[in-house]
Amino acid sequence: MRHPKRLTPLPILLFAVVLAAVPAARAQQEVVLKISEGMPMIPLALPEFVVRGSSGTAQAAAREIRQALSDDIKYTRIFQLLPKEYYGYIRPLDPDKIMFKDWDSIQARLLVTGEVRDEGGRVVFDGKIYDVKSERFIIGKRYQAEKNGLRLVAHKMADELLKLHGEKPIFTTKIAFVSNRDGNDEIYMMDYDGANPTRVTFNKIKDYMPAWSPDQRTIAFTSYRAGKAGLYLRNIYEGTETAVATKGTNYSAAFSPDGRKLAFCSTQAEEGNADIFVLDLETKKTKRLTYNAAIETAPSWSPTGREIAFTTDRLGQGNPQIYIMDAEGSNVRKASFGGNYHDSPAWAPTSERIAFVSRVDSTFDIYVLNLRTNQISKLTENNVRNESPSWSPDGRHLVFSSNLSGSVQVYSVDYDGANLRRLTDRGENKLPNWAN
Secondary structure, three states, X not given: OOOOOOOOOOOEEEEEEEEOOOOOOOOOOOEEEEEEEEEOOXXXXXXXXXXXXXXXXXXXXXXXXXXXXXXXXXXXXXXXXXXXXXXXXXXXXXXXXOOHHXXXXXXXOEEEEEEEEEEOOEEEEEEEEEEOOOOEEEEEEEEEEOHHXXXXXXXXXXXXXXXXXXXXXXXXXXXXXEEOOOOXXXXXXXXXXXXXXXXXXXXXXXXXXXXXXXXXXXXXXXXXXXXXXXXEEEEOOOOEEXXXXXXXXXXXXXXXXXXXXXXXXXXXXXXXXXXXXXXXXXXXXXXXXXXXXXXXXXXXXXXXXXXXXXXXXXXXXXXXXXXXXXXXXOOOEEOOOOOOOEEEEEEOOOXXXXXXXXXXXXXXXXXXXXXXXXXXXXXXXXXXXXXXXXEOOOOOEXXXXXXXXXXXXXXXXXXXXXXOEEXXXXXXXXXXXXXX
16 A cells, blocks of 8 residues: 655644543543743544435535634644545544554544534534544534524534544634724624625714623624713623723723723723723723823733733833833833734743734834743734734734735734734724634
């Protein structure tokens, strides 16, 4: 038997996995994690799904689910899909009797199988994940869906792969953004890849700066009602809306990681300049954190909730910089150095990085500050305006707005600047916020 050529290891941030032994009763395995830099991706086999019965609906569903799952797996930067031609070197998949040595011979480390059938117009998908080296079943999931829910089925299965490796699910999360596609700036949300855009607010006035709550049920946003910028909370599933700050100008909302507090920028103080405030969502009490004649804005919580990064021009001369303070407003220190314009900090959920916008020679680009090494890397470099970075839940990807295509659109990029993707195309779209 001819063997395929060996896969080329790709340098990437990887969670190395040690799987505990699984008893015959097909229990989910425990996962022990070790974070390593520069390790290769995990080779993963995703053979064609098995269709039970002759239903054309089931056959089409199998193709759609597998394609969406394949796209998700490629996006992870954790797994490396085996080339389709490798499967020709081994026997066809028999889901009732997995020949692990066959899959091991083509270098698969994980095997994901799927079975699809049509039950009275509803599609049933059975997905299973195996560890090839230890010849063990890891986990299985069954989903039922209508035709419009097939991509969600794939996203849920991809999230199971991430959770097995200690990662936060990203494929069923949403990105909120502002769009004028229907004639007025409103809040919308979409899938991680730009699919299924859905309008959230319906007003004749402008809505801006959406920010997700940790439970992904509520969006905080700024709305220009009664001629001034107030801060509102909208529960996207119940359709309810609450005003939380309407005195002065209020914007740049950010939920704390536990969802109990809301940091925001406001001019509600007597001095009238913009400062950082925190609202306790249970007691409804507001606390002012910054007291400075300069403009202080764009708060971003650390993943622990103990610190807040923000923008301030307290050094004067219109040169905003990134600062960090404790969540109570004390221990203020400068985080960005060099350059004369740094704005819009976004703290990565993995703690060690802060993305921000910097202006050099009238060009705005996205940079990332590594808080451990103090090194700065540049993610965008295309002589246009790139703004409003927001991290994915796993800290491997960002979304941002850019006029790269001529009009302002939402893009995604990996943490190292690779794999730039355009996510929107109708109207102008900006201020994205990825639910974490």
